Amino acid sequence: METAKTLSKSDASTGWMGLFLTSVKVAVVGFVVLQAKEWFDAGMFDTPATAMDAGLIAAGVFVLNAVVKLVKS
Numbered sequence: 001m002e003t004a005k006t007l008s009k010s011d012a013s014t015g016w017m018g019l020f021l022t023s024v025k026v027a028v029v030g031f032v033v034l035q036a037k038e039w040f041d042a043g044m045f046d047t048p049a050t051a052m053d054a055g056l057i058a059a060g061v062f063v064l065n066a067v068v069k070l071v072k073s
Helices: 004-013 016-042 047-072
Strands: none
Touching: 016 047
């Protein structure tokens, strides 16, 4: 298992396209997980809200990784 230092170092060395693709992956996984949560909690999907939440989470991940990249370079 990688340590936090190793993970932040690998994120910092990733190019901007890599950071963007990581954020897209986070958005997709977040959307699927949040849709499943809505299905199990409410018995129906809430697609607009889960898409917005997944997008916000992905944006936060992108900003965090961008800051780490800029600090490390």
